[in-house]
Amino acid sequence: MNSDHINFLNLELKKLNTYFNQKKYDLVIKDSIKILKNYKKALPFYNFLGLSYRYIGEIDLAEKTFLNANKIDPK
Helix, strand or coil, X not given: CCHHHHHHHHHHHHHHHHHXXXXXXXXXXXXXXXXXXXXXXXXXXXXXXXXXXXXXXCHHHHHHHHHHXXXXXXX
């Protein structure tokens, strides 16, 4: 992954962190899904996505999200 991609992902993580702290879980979910379509191994986005699903009461989707991330990197 080149530095432009890394910079882009870092900016997106900061934005998602702001949304998450503001409890704008719908925006976190929407943006996380969009990022993960192009960067399937970007694990922090799975965490934001899974936690957001959990906070809106979508426990099954949260579990599925975390299990998918675990398949990518079990550590």
